[in-house]
Amino acid sequence: MKRILLPGFAIGIASALIAACGSGSGGSTGTGSSGVTISAITGPNHLQIGVNSSSTYVYSATVSGGSNTSITWSVSDTSLATIGPTTGVATPSVTKTGTMTISATANADTTKTSTIQVQVVDWILAGQVQYYDGLPVGQAVALMNSDGTDPVTLIPFTLLPSPFGYFNCVWAHDHLRFACFPFPTSSGPPTQLVIFQTDGTAAGTGQVATVDLVSLGFPGYFGNAHFAPDGSEIVFEGQTSGPGGLVVAGTYVVAATGKSPPVLLATDTSGYDVVVGNPRFTPNGAEILYSQGGTVWIMSADGSNQRQLLSITSQNAEYSPDMSALYYQMTSGVYMADADGSNPVNIAGSAYTFDGVSPNGDSILLLTSAPLGSDGVYTADAQGGNLQGLNASDWAAW
Numbered sequence: 272m273k274r275i276l277l278p279g280f281a282i283g284i285a286s287a288l289i290a291a292c293g294s295g296s297g298g299s300t301g302t303g304s305s306g307v308t309i310s311a312i313t314g315p316n317h318l319q320i321g322v323n324s325s326s327t328y329v330y331s332a333t334v335s336g337g338s339n340t341s342i343t344w345s346v347s348d349t350s351l352a353t354i355g356p357t358t359g360v361a362t363p364s365v366t367k368t369g370t371m372t373i374s375a376t377a378n379a380d381t382t383k384t385s386t387i388q389v390q391v392v393d394w395i396l397a398g399q400v401q402y403y404d405g406l407p408v409g410q411a412v413a414l415m416n417s418d419g420t421d422p423v424t425l426i427p428f429t430l431l432p433s434p435f436g437y438f439n440c441v442w443a444h445d446h447l448r449f450a451c452f453p454f455p456t457s458s459g460p461p462t463q464l465v466i467f468q469t470d471g472t473a474a475g476t477g478q479v480a481t482v483d484l485v486s487l488g489f490p491g492y493f494g495n496a497h498f499a500p501d502g503s504e505i506v507f508e509g510q511t512s513g514p515g516g517l518v519v520a521g522t523y524v525v526a527a528t529g530k531s532p533p534v535l536l537a538t539d540t541s542g543y544d545v546v547v548g549n550p551r552f553t554p555n556g557a558e559i560l561y562s563q564g565g566t567v568w569i570m571s572a573d574g575s576n577q578r579q580l581l582s583i584t585s586q587n588a589e590y591s592p593d594m595s596a597l598y599y600q601m602t603s604g605v606y607m608a609d610a611d612g613s614n615p616v617n618i619a620g621s622a623y624t625f626d627g628v629s630p631n632g633d634s635i636l637l638l639t640s641a642p643l644g645s646d647g648v649y650t651a652d653a654q655g656g657n658l659q660g661l662n663a664s665d666w667a668a669w
Contacts, residue, residue, distance in 0.1 A: 306336040307380035312373065312387040316470040318352055318363035319446035320393050321592065321631025324500065327445045330359040332375040332385050339379035347372040351391045363391050365631045390471065393417045393629075395636075396440050396449055397648065397664040401428040410665050412437055412451060414471060417634065417650060417669075419662035425469060425476045426451075437465065441668045443498040443527075446630075448479065449668070450496060450505065450527075460492040464505065466527065482529035484509070489533050493523070495549040499572070500556040503527055506536075508548040508562075520545045522561040524572075536574030537561055549587040553594060560588045567599055567612075581612045587625055591653070592632045600625050605637065605655065618655030628653075629669045636667055 314330035322328075334340040344354045346361070348371040354361040361373065368391050377383040399413035399422055412426035428436055437451035448468050452461040466480040482505065484493060491511030498505055505527050510520040520542045525533035539545055541564065548562035552572065560569050560580070567581040567588040580588070581599065588599040590610065597608045605619035619625070619637055626636040626648070637649045637658070646660030648667040661667055 305380040305383075307377050307383050308335050309333070309342070309375060309377045309383045309385045310335075312375055312385050314359070314361075314373070314387060315389070315445075315447055316387075316475070317390045317392050317394075317446070318361060319630055320363050320368060320391060321365050321629060321633075322445060323362055323365070324444065325360060325362070326501075328361040328363070330354070330361060330373055330375070330387070332359075334377045334379060334383075337379040339377075341378045343376045343378055345374045345376070347374070352389070361389075366633070367391065368393050392471065394446060394471070395419075395650075395661065395667050395669055396425075396442055397422075397661060397667040398438055398440075399424070400663045400665060407663075409436065410438070412440055413664075414469070415662060417629065418659065419650075419664075422662060423471070424473050425467070427473075439494070439666050441497055443502045444500045445502065448498075448502065450482075450498070452494070452496075461494070462489075462492060464496055464507075464529075466529075480527065480529050482525055482527070484511075484525075484533065487525070487529070487532045489523075497549075497551045498527065499524075499552045500554060506550045506552060506559055506561075507533075508539075508545045508550060509533065510542060510545045518542070522548065522550045522559065524559075524574075534574075537563060537568070537570060537577055539563060541565075544586070547586045551589050553590055554592050555594065560590070562586045589625070589628055591628050592630060596632075596653070598625050598628060598635065607654065616654075619651070623649070626667065627669045634669075636661075636669055638666070 310333040312330055312332045318328050344356050344359050346352055346354050351369050351371045352361050352363045370390050373387050373389055375385045395417050397413050398410040400407045400410050409428040411424045411428040413422045413424050415422040436454050440449045440451040442449050450464045450466045462484050464482040468479045469476045489511050493507045493509030496505050496507040504524050506524045509523050521535055521539040522537040523533040523535050544562035550561040552559055558569050565584050567585045569580045570577040585599045585601050604617050604621045605623055605625040606615045607618050608615040622639055623637040626638045628635050634650050648661040648664040649658045651658050
C-alpha cells in the first residue's frame, strides 16, 4: 500500500454495504429413514491460494437425530484443496485456482450429506481508479485476480464528498477480512481503521469492526497497518501525545476488535520512521519487522528482544511466506536477501517501492509514483522480473 500518513485530498463516498459473509449452503439429502439430519455447512465461500495455516479455513455442520453426531468431510477436487476428514479444516492449493464442492456426511447415516460450493482464488485487493466524463476522479475498493482481470467492486466510489471513501486497505492472513483507512481530510489524517468481511462479492461485504484510536485514548495519527497472521492484532506506526505533551512515536500493536488501547512496542525518538516505517509480523507470528533510526529492526511480537537486522539505511521489510528471503527498500531500489539480510540482490530500481509478497511467495507487488488513472501498481515475479501493470490501480494488497 502507499504509505500516506498526512492529509492530502479527500474524495469519494463508500456505498451502503450489504452484510453477510462466509455463510454456507446446502442441507440434508438422502432417503434414509433413520431420523438423522445434517445442517447446512457454514464456512467461507472462497479460499486464497498459498495460505496454509492449519486453522485458516474452518467448515462446520451439525448432525441431529442420533447419538452419533460425527461427520466425515471431503472435497470434490483434491488438487484445489484438502480438508481434514474429521476436523473440517481446509487447506487450499499453493498455485491452482478453480471451483470445487466441500461435502459433510453424517456417519450415523451416510445417506445424509450437506454440501457447499467453494472457489479457490488468487486475489488482490486494490484501489481501482474510477472515471467521470472520461477523467480519473477517485477510486473504489476492488477485488481482482492477481493479473488484474475480473475486478469486482467491494466499496464503490461516487462523487459525493461525505462520508469519505477508503484507501490503503490490507488483507488479513485468511483473506476473509480486510482493514481500510478513511481518506485523509482537511481536518487531519486518519485516526481509524475500518474492518470489513467479504465472501468475494460486492453484496457479500460488510463492516464488522472499527479501530477508533481516539476513543481508545490515542489522540494522534497512524498508518501502515498490517494484521498478525492469526488476525487477532494489527501492528502500525503511530504518533501521539503522552504525559505533559510529550510526543510518543513508534511501532504499536492494537487488538483487531478495536476494544482495547494500542500498546507501544518500540519507541521512535526521531519521528522519522513513523512516516516511512511499515511494520509487519513475520509469517509465523513470532516477531515483528519494523523501522528504527532509518534501518530495519526485528523484535519479538511482545516488543522484547529488539535488535537491528540491517545496518544499512533501509525500510519497509517483509519476509517471504517460508521466511527464506527478506525483501526491503533502499533509496537505490528494492532488494531481496537471505533471511538474515546477507547476499542482497537489487531486484527493482529506485523508481519502485516494495509493497508485499504474495501468499505463495511466487510474486511481489511494486509501486511507482504515477498520476491517478495510470498504472501505479505492478506485479512481478519473486526476483522482480515480468512486470505487469495492475489495471490502473493506485494501491494494492496481497
